[in-house]
Amino acid sequence: MIKVTNYRQYYEELQTVVEKEHILLDEYLKNHTYTKLGGKADLFVTPSTYEEVQRVVKFANKHNIPLTLLGNGSNLIVRDGGIRGIVLNLERLNDIYVEGDMLIAQSGAAIIESSREALKAKLTGLEFACGIPGTVGGALFMNAGAYGGEIKDVLDYAIVVNREGELLKLAASELDLSYRTSNIPANGYIVLEAGFVLKTGNETEIKAMMDDLTNRRETKQPLEYPSCGSVFKRPPGYYAGKLIQDSGLQGTRVGGAEVSTKHAGFIVNIDNATASDYIALIKNVQETVKEKFNVELEREVKIIGEQD
Numbered sequence: 109m110i111k112v113t114n115y116r117q118y119y120e121e122l123q124t125v126v127e128k129e130h131i132l133l134d135e136y137l138k139n140h141t142y143t144k145l146g147g148k149a150d151l152f153v154t155p156s157t158y159e160e161v162q163r164v165v166k167f168a169n170k171h172n173i174p175l176t177l178l179g180n181g182s183n184l185i186v187r188d189g190g191i192r193g194i195v196l197n198l199e200r201l202n203d204i205y206v207e208g209d210m211l212i213a214q215s216g217a218a219i220i221e222s223s224r225e226a227l228k229a230k231l232t233g234l235e236f237a238c239g240i241p242g243t244v245g246g247a248l249f250m251n252a253g254a255y256g257g258e259i260k261d262v263l264d265y266a267i268v269v270n271r272e273g274e275l276l277k278l279a280a281s282e283l284d285l286s287y288r289t290s291n292i293p294a295n296g297y298i299v300l301e302a303g304f305v306l307k308t309g310n311e312t313e314i315k316a317m318m319d320d321l322t323n324r325r326e327t328k329q330p331l332e333y334p335s336c337g338s339v340f341k342r343p344p345g346y347y348a349g350k351l352i353q354d355s356g357l358q359g360t361r362v363g364g365a366e367v368s369t370k371h372a373g374f375i376v377n378i379d380n381a382t383a384s385d386y387i388a389l390i391k392n393v394q395e396t397v398k399e400k401f402n403v404e405l406e407r408e409v410k411i412i413g414e415q416d
């Protein structure tokens with residue numbers, strides 16, 4: 109017989125390590141994901157200090173409670189059955205400030221907001237990030253990048269909490285950042301803070317670059333709908349979007365999910381889609397492209413959580 113743990117039983121005791129108002133029971137994750145998808149988290153915890161994060165990690169270790177980190181949910185599909193145990197979200201850790209040529213951002217801050225603060229301080233280097241709808245933590249996790257720039261180019265250090273709940277300050281080189289990857293998942297690090305080393309620049313030029321990149325995104329990407337960005341990796345020798353377009357799949361729907369008519373590489377949540385709609389549509393696209401072009405489309409987006 110499989111033993112099912114009811115993690116809600118830890119609600120009271122969890123209040124000894126994190127403020128009560130920072131813990132929600134049975135919270136719908138679709139309220140916290142950019143995709144607007146996802147069932148309930150048993151315990152949704154939003155610490156407001158680094159110490160609280162450390163204490164939550166130690167608490168989860170002590171009771172053997174699964175701990176899942178959620179940023180802005182812009183690179184994830186959370187299934188409709190939600191996530192068991194604790195979902196940790198660092199939205200309350202969102203300070204951004206500048207010290208000389210260094211921009212320091214807490215991990216729950218938006219990377220878009222960080223690039224705007226760099227502009228205000230006349231610092232150049234973070235322009236590439238001005239349209240990436242994730243958090244600083246999510247951006248480090250996958251070495252986010254766009255238009256020739258990536259986190260690796262500008263990251264100086266990160267403050268993380270490890271699996272034991274210890275605080276570590278790591279040089280960027282210790283995170284093994286490479287194309288859309290880092291060693292953050294393998295080490296189970298929770299990113300709390302990032303220091304970006306930038307250069308003094310010309311405000312007008314920085315702004316012009318950000319406006320140009322924003323314009324390029326707005327004309328090509330369906331930003332008017334929730335989505336998880338490019339769903340598939342680029343298959344060697346092809347473009348995923350072109351294969352999907354040439355398969356005649358644009359506009360194909362499952363429930364409230366649709367293959368974008370503006371950019372075939374995106375699946376958009378046009379009408380209260382469920383994660384099951386999304387996942388069924390992804391499968392449909394993969395099967396159709398395989399049948400027509402004999403190319404396997406590999407998912408870029410992660411799928412987590414329980415089946416409904």
Ligand SMILES: Cc1cc2nc3c(=O)[nH]c(=O)nc-3n(C[C@H](O)[C@H](O)[C@H](O)COP(=O)(O)OP(=O)(O)OC[C@H]3O[C@@H](n4cnc5c(N)ncnc54)[C@H](O)[C@@H]3O)c2cc1C
Pocket residue numbers: 142176177178179180181182183184198215216239240241242243244245246247248249250251252253254292297298299300329331335336337338410
């Ligand atoms: C319209 C659109 C455009 C996009 N354009 C780009 C683009 O140009 N370039 C690009 O690289 N990406 C792009 N993305 C994808 C996405 O925005 C990035 O991958 C982003 O970095 C994800 O951050 P997040 O906070 O949303 O992470 P989430 O989706 O919430 O999480 C992603 C992973 O990061 C982990 N994580 C989150 N926070 C932390 C933390 N503090 N510590 C440790 N792990 C953490 C999560 O556990 C999860 O495994 C786009 C997405 C959309 C919807």
